[in-house]
Amino acid sequence: MLDLRRLGLISLDFASPQECLEATRSRGFGWMEAYIDGVANDDVHSLVRWSIKRGVTVSTLSTLSKLGSSEDDADRHIAAVERSILLAAETGVARAGFMYGGSSTLGEVAARRRFAERIEPLLGMAESLGVRLVIENVFSRGTGVDLESVAAIEELFAVLPPRAIGLTFDPANLAIAGEEAYPYALARLREHCAVIHLKDVTRHVPETHGTEADCRPLVESRRGRFITVPLGEGSLNMLALAGELLASDDDTPLLLEPFRSGASREAWIDRSLANLSRPALVDSGARNG
DSSP, X not given: OOOGGGEEEEGGGSSSHHHHHHHHHHHTOOEEEEEOTTOOHHHHHHHHHHHHHTTOEEEEEEEEEETTSOGGGHHHHHHHHHHHHHHHHHHTOSEEEEXXXXXXXXXXXXXXXXXXXXXXXXXXXXXXXXXXXXXXXXXXXXXXXXXXXXHHXXXXXXXXXXXXXXXXXXXXXXXXXXXXXIIIIHHHHGGXXXXXEEOEEEEOOHHHHOOHHHHOOEEETTTEEEEEEOTTSSSSOHHHHXXXXXXXXXXXXXXXXXXXXXXXXXXXXXXXXXXXXXXXXXXXXXXXX
16 A cells, blocks of 8 residues: 655645645645745744644755856855755754756866855755755756766765765656666665655657646756656656655655646646556566665
């Protein structure tokens, strides 16, 4: 039987973190990730208090800020991560999340060096407050090379202290970038995974999937448009991947990411849960993993 408490939702797919919390509770999920850009500090505190009362754990207080951004707006991105760390410490949330962000002016090695310099004081701050930073792997979107390959992720983590930072592992983002998400990427990166986003993707075919406004394509700067589909119906070996994760005895948050809204989002969740509940496929995935 599918253990719904292992699963959660991401507030980016909702009008507000509070709406995400209510959806998480009503589904019987155990986790949610709250993106707090534009959310007042008092509202973040209230959200975490209400989540505890509803039996939901906020896995991460996240920002869309990118520490690899240009010099022009670096201070703004750094300040947003600092805020996430402080709010996580104040509310008892274990993790503060953010993005890497490609540089349009620096090569990959120089960009990684600059990123490491920028994050060093944040790592010290987070560690002193008992908060773990988590960084998500994201495919490139035309602003330089992002954290889009297993090699790039491994090279970054090789120069960062593992106790203070982990990976928000999004296998679909690797697949969009052309990497084999499973079993290769999961096996190579499992030790770094602190949070896992679960979405499935396939190439966007307008005649099948509708207009861009309807389906919110994910656009990779070199490989084109992709679209999310219910778990187990896309290009990833998602049911095997999810089967392995669900069969493990760790408590890594597994967060569903429909990348849709409204009725389309709810239908995606329903169908994904139905696919994850197919015993033969899930059990096979756990064995093959």
